[in-house]
Amino acid sequence: MIRCAASAQECEVSALMPVLKTGSRLRSAVCATEVMLVKAPATEVEICCGGVPMLDPAATKPSGLAIAADARSGTALGKRYVSASGDLELLCTKPGEGSLSVAGVPLVLKEAKALPSSD
Amino acid sequence: MNLMMLLEMAASGFGDREAFRNEGASLSYADLFRAAGAAAREVRGSGRERLALLDTSSLALPVGLFASAWAGVPFVPLNYRLTGSELSRLLAEVAPCQLVTDPERAGALSKLDGSRVLSRDAFLSSARAGDPGESDWEMDPDATAVLLFTSGTTGAPKAAVLRHKHLVSYILGSVEFGSAGEDDATLVSVPPYHVAGIAAMASSVYAGRRIVQLPSFSAEAWVALARKERVTSAFVVPTMLVRIVEALAREGSPQLPDLRAISYGGGRMPQEVIARAMELLPDCDFTNAYGLTETSSTITVLDPEDHRAAASSADAKIRRRLGSVGRALPSVELQVRGEGGAPVEPEERGEVFVRGEQVSGEYLGHGSRLDADGWFPTRDAGWLDRDGYLFVEGRIDDVIVRGGENLSPGEIEDVLRQHPAVADCAVVGIPSEQWGEAVAAAVVLAPGQRAETAELAEWVRSRLRSSRTPEQIEFRAELPYTETGKLLRRQVRAELARFARGTP
Numbered sequence: 001m002i003r004c005a006a007s008a009q010e011c012e013v014s015a016l017m018p019v020l021k022t023g024s025r026l027r028s029a030v031c032a033t034e035v036m037l038v039k040a041p042a043t044e045v046e047i048c049c050g051g052v053p054m055l056d057p058a059a060t061k062p063s064g065l066a067i068a069a070d071a072r073s074g075t076a077l078g079k080r081y082v083s084a085s086g087d088l089e090l091l092c093t094k095p096g097e098g099s100l101s102v103a104g105v106p107l108v109l110k111e112a113k114a115l116p117s118s119d
Numbered sequence: 120m121n122l123m124m125l126l127e128m129a130a131s132g133f134g135d136r137e138a139f140r141n142e143g144a145s146l147s148y149a150d151l152f153r154a155a156g157a158a159a160r161e162v163r164g165s166g167r168e169r170l171a172l173l174d175t176s177s178l179a180l181p182v183g184l185f186a187s188a189w190a191g192v193p194f195v196p197l198n199y200r201l202t203g204s205e206l207s208r209l210l211a212e213v214a215p216c217q218l219v220t221d222p223e224r225a226g227a228l229s230k231l232d233g234s235r236v237l238s239r240d241a242f243l244s245s246a247r248a249g250d251p252g253e254s255d256w257e258m259d260p261d262a263t264a265v266l267l268f269t270s271g272t273t274g275a276p277k278a279a280v281l282r283h284k285h286l287v288s289y290i291l292g293s294v295e296f297g298s299a300g301e302d303d304a305t306l307v308s309v310p311p312y313h314v315a316g317i318a319a320m321a322s323s324v325y326a327g328r329r330i331v332q333l334p335s336f337s338a339e340a341w342v343a344l345a346r347k348e349r350v351t352s353a354f355v356v357p358t359m360l361v362r363i364v365e366a367l368a369r370e371g372s373p374q375l376p377d378l379r380a381i382s383y384g385g386g387r388m389p390q391e392v393i394a395r396a397m398e399l400l401p402d403c404d405f406t407n408a409y410g411l412t413e414t415s416s417t418i419t420v421l422d423p424e425d426h427r428a429a430a431s432s433a434d435a436k437i438r439r440r441l442g443s444v445g446r447a448l449p450s451v452e453l454q455v456r457g458e459g460g461a462p463v464e465p466e467e468r469g470e471v472f473v474r475g476e477q478v479s480g481e482y483l484g485h486g487s488r489l490d491a492d493g494w495f496p497t498r499d500a501g502w503l504d505r506d507g508y509l510f511v512e513g514r515i516d517d518v519i520v521r522g523g524e525n526l527s528p529g530e531i532e533d534v535l536r537q538h539p540a541v542a543d544c545a546v547v548g549i550p551s552e553q554w555g556e557a558v559a560a561a562v563v564l565a566p567g568q569r570a571e572t573a574e575l576a577e578w579v580r581s582r583l584r585s586s587r588t589p590e591q592i593e594f595r596a597e598l599p600y601t602e603t604g605k606l607l608r609r610q611v612r613a614e615l616a617r618f619a620r621g622t623p
Contacts, residue, residue, distance in 0.1 A: 022476075023120040023260045023284060036124070038291055077132050078296025091291065093128055112295040115448070117305070117326070118382045118408035118417040119318040119354050 020045070025093070026054035030067045033075045033096030039082075039089035047090070049075070050098025071106070073099040081107035120260040120287040122188040125325045126152055127254065132297055133327050139181050140304075140348065141332040146178055148324065151185065156251020158186035158242065162217055165235050169216035169266070171195040172311055173206075173228075175334035179219055179239045180311045181320050182246050184265070188283070189256045193263040195278075196311040200602055205276075209268060210234075212278065212483070260284035265317055266483055269412050270605050278483035279412045281317075288476035289415040290321050292450030299328035306345055306353040308333040313603050315354055315385060315408075318416035328352070336602075338366035342375070349377040354408075356385040358604035361392050367399045375400065384408035384417070386604045387513065387529060389536050390442045397430055409444030409511060411497055413488075415477040419453070419509050421445030436504065442533070443508040451475035454494065455503055465505045468527070470515055471497045500527060517608055519548030519556050526558060526587055528608075534582045535560060535589075538575060540568035545598050546589065547612040559615040560589040563597055593618060 024037045028049035034057065035049075047054050051068025055061070075081070075092045081100045082089045088102060089110065100107040126148070129138070134149030146154065162170055170187040172180060172195070180196070187194035195213045197206070199221075210218075215233030225238040264283045268276040305328050309316045323330045331348045333341060341363055345353065355363065360383055367373035381396070381403055388407065397405060404423035410416045421443055429440040447453045454462045455469040463469045472494045480495035481487040489495050500518055501511040512529035519526040528546040535544045543563040551557035564570060572592040580588040593615060599607040 023258075023287075025258060036120070078128055091296075093124060094131070112298065113449070114295075115293050116382070116404065116406040116420060116422045117322065117328075117352055117380060118293070118384070118406055118420050119315045119322055 020047075025057045026090075027057045027059075027061075027094075028096050028098050029053065029055050029061055030065050031096030031098040032094055033092065033098055033100075034094035035075070035081075035090040035100070036093050037089070038080060038091050039087065041083070041087040045088065045102050047088075048101045049096070051101070052098075067098045071099045071101060072097055075100060076109075080110040082110045083107055120283045121256050121258050121262070122264055122283060122286055122321060123155070123185060123254075123256045124258070125287065125290060125321060126155065126185050126188075128296060129324050129327060136301070136327060137329050138324060139178055139330050139332065141176065141178050141334070144178055146181065148327075150247070151181055151324075153251045154182045154243075154246040154249075155185035155189050156254070157249025158182055158246035159189035159256070160249065160252060161245065162186060162190040162192055165217050167192070167215050167217040167235055169193050169195050169213050171197055171210070171213050171216045171218045171234075173197040173199055173218060173220040173224060174239055174311065175199060175221070176307065176311055176316070176332040177239055177243075177334065178332075179243050180316075180332070181324075181330075182243060183219055184317065184320055186246065188264055191257050191259075191262060193266045195266045196317070198268065198310070198312045209276065213266065260287070267314055267317065267412050268312065270601055270603065277485060279479055280481040280483055281412075281415055281479050285415045285477050285479045286317075286321055288450070289318065289417075290325050292475075292477065293417065293448055294322045294325045296325055297327045299323070299326040300351075302349070303327075303351045304329040304331050304348055306331045306333060306341065306348070306350040308336045308341055308359060309354065309356060309385070309603060313356075313385065314410070314412040314416045315356075318410075319354060338362035342366055342370075342373075345375055345378055351377050352380040352382070353378070354382045354384070356604035357383060357388040357392065358386070358600055360388070360396055364392060364396050364399060368395075373399055375403075378403055380404040380406065380423070382406040382408050384410065384444075386606070387511070387532075388442075390533070391536065393426070393441060394430060397426065407444050409509065411499075413478070413480050413482075413495060414451075414473055414475075414497075415479060417448065418451045418473050418475070418477075419445045419447050421508070425508075439510075440504075440508050443504070443510050445509065446507045447473075447509070448475075450477065453503070453507075453509060455501060455509075463502075465503050468500060468502045468512070468525075471499045471501045471509065471511065473497060500529075514608075517547070519546075519558055521548070521551075521556050521558060521586060522554040524586055531558065531560070531579060531583065531587050531589070534579050535562065535575065538570065538578050540564050540570035541575070542566075542568075543598055545606055545608065545611045547608055547615060549591065549612065549616040551590075557591065558587065558589045559591040559593075559612075561593050561595045561598060561611050561615060563595050591615065591618070 030050040051071035130152035265281040407421035408417040454472040512527040542565040548556035
């Protein structure tokens with residue numbers, strides 16, 4: 001299992017992560033993935049993509065980082081990813097090769113709910 | 120959050136798919152993305168702070184909506200049916216703007232103070248030929264996306280302020296990205312200044328569902344276009360469904376094989392009309408959507424399963440749900456509050472309150488109407504049943520206060536409409552020396568039918584209480600409605616009150 005911010009280098013990266021709230025956006029440090037927070041957790045968490053903490057969208061990607069071997073199942077455009085407790089929900093706005101996790105625990109794909117189209 | 124995020128996702132997910140069609144012209148999602156960027160550059164270059172649209176539905180509508188989001192200016196669709204002085208008042212409120220309008224009006228409005236007036240075609244062709252440049256829209260969730268004037272049936276129109284966070288929350292709470300099939304097409308016949316028209320654009324873009332625009336509604340044109348474009352879904356206001364049902368009934372066995380879903384809202388739907396529509400289109404799913412301009416469109420839905428369950432139930436409490444607007448969206452909370460301000464029990468009447476991320480409740484120049492806990496008073500009267508189905512009875516301002524008793528016009532209208540001779544009706548309160556207000560009704564008889572006023576009064580008296588029985592009934596050839604199907608009660612009330620005083 002990969003821990004976020006496990007190395008000194010990654011700690012520097014994590015300092016760039018903005019305060020999280022609904023509507024906040026993050027980009028992956030190691031792939032093309034971008035996400036938006038649909039539901040922000042009450043406590044501070046570190047969201048990783050490809051095993052590496054995600055960045056503020058305006059931040060430049062640090063070099064020399066790679067997707068962790070066990071975090072490369074990828075993200076899909078328009079899909080939502082949730083934590084086990086359901087207090088964190090992300091929407092993938094740009095897909096990439098890394099997969100999403102919080103505190104080393106992979107986020108899971110949220111089942112699409114079927115609502116009738118109303119307009 | 121920005122509406123552009125939704126379009127960018129669509130353009131990257133299925134850019135080549137057709138997004139909008141209007142007569143012969145069309146836009147793919149990628150076309151719309153590029154045109155929005157190019158038009159945004161023009162708006163920014165013009166220095167105008169708003170992009171207004173005074174026109175029927177055309178491809179300039181989605182380009183205008185998304186260009187405004189890209190440029191960071193509010194989009195302001197205006198009612199093209201307004202008279203000169205009403206329109207001048209609204210334009211003064213939104214100036215200085217870039218105004219896109221039809222070629223006939225462009226000349227007449229060209230002297231508008233500080234504003235830049237463009238014809239629809241000039242706006243569109245320039246947008247389609249231009250360069251979108253960098254994807255440089257701001258993601259400020261509090262930026263204003265749309266200023267939408269309410270219909271003003273009870274007072275002067277006010278502009279509801281819909282911010283990007285409201286509209287994006289509505290879409291994320293109710294639509295799954297890319298969920299439409301390749302052949303899905305939805306027919307939009309409401310005008311651009313109706314919140315359902317704005318919501319339809321955002322939700323269809325996000326779902327990847329082609330929008331077919333019908334700029335000028337008639338039942339015949341609607342049915343013909345639905346067939347020609349193999350339309351699979353549509354949103355209509357109740358008055359449109361009434362006419363569509365009549366047109367289909369004239370055809371005998373209507374053939375709309377591709378049409379799978381009709382949603383309706385924007386006014387009270389007579390139960391007989393929806394029941395008849397379900398008979399005529401047995402393979403079609405019906406969804407009743409209730410919402411307000413101030414709530415970024417839909418807040419409750421009566422879904423297709425609810426419709427079928429109600430239509431086939433022997434239980435009166437299930438069956439009456441055909442007249443309900445359904446249950447709250449998962450992302451929305453509802454309360455019905457009594458006059459003291461506390462929530463009332465199920466089956467008890469009160470004012471409908473709503474809370475959720477999509478709820479704006481704010482008007483330009485008038486501030487927010489949300490209470491300290493974020494609840495919005497809708498000014499609609501209604502009640503919930505024990506399972507959370509909401510029944511909306513009309514505007515609180517329309518409630519008739521007769522001798523201290525609050526009477527709902529909707530309840531009396533429902534009973535009158537069940538009389539076989541009654542095609543349509545409106546119940547209003549008119550001044551009364553004895554009661555403060557008295558119940559009066561304007562009735563439209565069905566073709567070839569006759570009824571006496573005493574008979575209709577007795578019909579109501581025997582089904583409701585005597586206090587709810589109209590003391591004055593007048594027959595009319597038709598009732599006054601806005602283009603979006605809202606009854607102009609003020610007008611009916613004024614006419615009936617004048618008649619009561621004996622000065623025709």
